[in-house]
Structures are given as C-alpha cells and as structure tokens.
Amino acid sequence: MTISEQELARVAELARIRLDPDTVTDVTRRIGNILGMIDRMQAVDTSAVSPMAHPLDTVQRLRPDEVTETDRREDFLAIAPVSEAGLYLVPRVIE
C-alpha cells in the first residue's frame, strides 16, 4: 500500500502537523515504506487471535469517586498566553 501526496496533506492537516513543501516527497516515500511493512503484517492469519488492547497483561485499576483536587485556577491561568475573567482566551472559533 502506498499513500498519495494528497492523502498525506490531509492526514497532516487532521493532525495539525505543518509539512515543509520540500520534504513532502521524502515523507510520502517513508510513510509508504511503513505502510508496506503494515501490509506484510496484515497478511498474517490472525483469525484465531483476539485483538490486544494493551501490551501490559493486567487490568485497569479503578479509583474511588472522591474529589481530591483543589482549585488551582490562578496557577494554570498564569501560564496561559491570554486569559480574562477566569477564562482561557483562544483565537475565535465559530461553528
């Protein structure tokens, strides 16, 4: 399997990764190589194997439903680029 430069551009946009136009051809080739390796893995018959969700062979621990965090808003707002009235401000987003 290969990937086209258009597909690469779309995936990069979804992941918010800016690609230097000079590197597009090289990145496309390298990702194509990775996909080729995945193709080889896909060819293995796994019909009798149940999918593994996590490499650690153990179970999720659950925590009790308790409020353990205190309000640290001022600390967090202090490291934000812009804030006002207790809100983080970001470039305008409109649906």
Next chain:
Amino acid sequence: MLSDWETVIGLEVHVQLATRSKIFSGAATRFGAEPNTQACAVDLAMPGTLPVLNREAVRMAVKFGLAIGAEIASVSVFDRKNYFYPDLPKGYQISQLDHPVVGCGSVTVELPDGSSKCIGVTRAHLEEDAGKSLHEDFHGLTGIDLNRAGTPLLEIVSEPEIRSAQEAVAYLRQIHSIIRYLGISDGNMAEGSMRCDVNLSLRRHGQSEFGTRCEIKNVNSFRFVEKAIECERERQADILEGGGKIKQETRLYDAERNETRSMRSKEVAHDYRYFPEPDLLPVHVSEEFIASVRAELPELPAQKVQRFRTQFGLGAYDAAQLAASRELADYFEETAGATGDAKTAANWVLSELLARLNRDGFDVSASPVPAASLGALIARIHDNTISGKIAKTVFEAMWAGEGEPDAIIDARGLRQVADSGAIAQLVDAALAANAGQVEQYRATPADKRQRMFGFFVGQVMKASQGKANPQQVNDLLRERLDGE
C-alpha cells in the same frame, strides 16, 4: 407527499453521570462553579498527567445496562477519538469504540394511543465531556471554560427503530425516567445533563434499505426534539420529491426559526482516527461486581406501572403518568396509603396536584402540600366531613399555605351539614320558594323529571353554600317530591 415516506430515526443520548469527581481525575463536577475552578492538571492535559478511571462511573454505566436488560461486557476498552477544538485540551476525547461497557438492550415505551413499542439500544459507552466555548465577544477571541471537561458521560445509542417524533419523545422520556430512577444522573436537559443527537432519514414505504441520513446535533428539550424531527423530515421530503439527493451531513436545529441548517465547519474533520487509548488498560467487570450492582437496582418505571395496575387497579395511562418520576410515584403511594383509596388519590395527584405544580413551576418534591396532608383531605371526603367540591376549595387554601385540611375546614366553616333537621329546613324552604316549579315537576311524567330534579338539588346546595351533604339532599328531595 410527506405521507409517502417512512421516517427512520436513531437517537444518540448523552447523559452526564452524577459522580462527585470526574471520570479520569479527582476534580469536582458540581454544576455552576466559577469558570475553570474545577479543571485540574489532568483535565487540562498538562504534560505527564495520566487518567485514572472512576469506579463509580463504571458502576453507573453497568447499572443502566442492567436496567435495560443489556449485556455487560466483561472486558471493555477505551479509545482515543482525535479532533482539534479548543475546548478539548488533549486534542482527543477518551471514548469507547469497539468494546463498549454496555451492549445490546432495549427500552419499551408507552404511546398515547395505548400501544407500546420495544426500541432496541445498540450500545452504551463511557466517555469524557468536553469544556465549553463562550462565543461572547472577548476582543474578538473565544473564552474557554474547562470545568465540564472530563465530566463522565454515558452515550446511549438506539437502533434506527424509531418511526416518528412521538416515538422519539416517548423513548427519550423513558430514558430520562430510567436514569432518574437509577439515580445515575439528574437528567436536567436545561443544564445539559442530558443531550440528544437525532439521526434521521426517509425511505419509501416498503423499501428495505435506508436512505441517506442527516445528524441533528444537540437538541436539548423534549419539545425541540419533536419540532426538529418534524421540520427535518419535511426538508428531506421536499428534496426527495423534487428529485434531489440528501447530502449526509451534520445539522443544527434553530429553535427560533424552527429550521435545521448545515454546520459547514467540520467538512474536513470527520475522520476521528480512533485507536486504543494507551494510557488506560482494559476494564474488567467481574460477575461479583455485576451482582452487587444488580442488588442495588430499584423498582424501575415499567415494573412500577405493572404494580400500580395490579395492586391499585389503575389504568395503564394513569399508572404510566404516576410512575414517570420516582418522586411523583412516591408521593402518590404515600397519599394512597394515607387514605386507603388509591383511585381517588390517583385522580387528585394527576389532576389537582399536577395542574398546580405545572402552573407554579414546582417540582413534586417541593410541593407546598405534602402527601400526608393531601391524604388527610381525601379522608375528609370519605368520612363525609366535606364534599368533593368543597375539598377543591380546601386544597386551594392548603396550596396557599393556610395549613392542614381540618384547620381550614373549621376556620372557614366548611364542614358539611349532615344534620337531617337542618337539611330538611333547607329543602322545605327551597320547595316553598319555588312552588311553581314544584307544580310543574309533579305534572311532568316520571321519566322526564330528572333535569328538573337537578334544579331543586342546585337550589338547596346553593342555599347551604355547598355544605349540605349531597346524598342527604337527594334522598330528602325524592321523598318530598316523588313520595306522594
């Protein structure tokens, strides 16, 4: 014609679970807190933080699953749903894709025409809520409040088995009723504790494959769900009738204009690139855990309806109305217990009480008239202290805070006149005052007298200011008028 088309609806309902802390962090979930005071380092996706799953959120999801007779997954898995939006700090939402905690189940709804319908639930999974974007003007910027980020959600997905706005609303009300009975959510739609996305498509009657669907996002009241469905099916029918094609897209319902419109922005974003969440291990739900949750299940709405019908002899519709909320059902049962007459109690609760609760915007738990007092009032009708009609006056006074029924009856002198001597005086006075009508009555054939008889009853009741015992008045009038 709109009637040529069958409407196919599936609903996705997001329910905020009533945990004290968030699904993956120990921050509080209280509604209405000052912005960003309940958003901790985990919720803000600070580097180095990791999610730890809240046991109570899993317990609540399992509880819901058991209540709708669903399979509970012994192993469920969390996944990352990737998209960029400022109110989602991590750049992905932790959700469940292929292995949700709750599998197939079903919900039975009662429809106004007296029929019932079973609607399949495909699945219900756990996920985290996002924060809120405030688009008011902050110098051309958008404000972000992350208090809601990380609040546990249960997303309940129905099968596309709903065929009308009416069925959709009945299904939603049933889900609402179940989550409130279980105590896993307050279900407050105005505060966003329960939100609904509607998937809708049309197809010709008899056609087996589905048409292209549109998703209407965040329709947040029962009434708007109904209206959004009505206007979306008209929109789609118009397009299809005109030979057009439906474009699969996400739409928003605008309540002010009563129309749905396309959300243009997300054209590129509909690829969420799910993959298993590496920060969380698979969740195992043991048989013992399920058994302990099952043991906590309360009597559910459908079971309560059944019991009200058999135990109290109520009709299906009345029973369903009373069982719609646990608080109303409890109020009814307490009233019925205090009077020993469940049918009269049901009538009073469903008519007088509900009408006033709705009029004054009270929840039944905040009713100015407690169940025991309503029971005491009904008991006074039974022991002939007052008539049913006077009881309504007393109830109005109780509602206005004038106290217990006995005190009001005495203070206002409303006690029914049951003294036969006093009633005889009233009857004789009324007959004397209407001698002409008496003569007319006696000249009328017996089978045509009923209407005129009512006139005399009215005269006597009026003279007694409604306080004469109606049965005694009737008996005495019969004796005086028909007795010769």
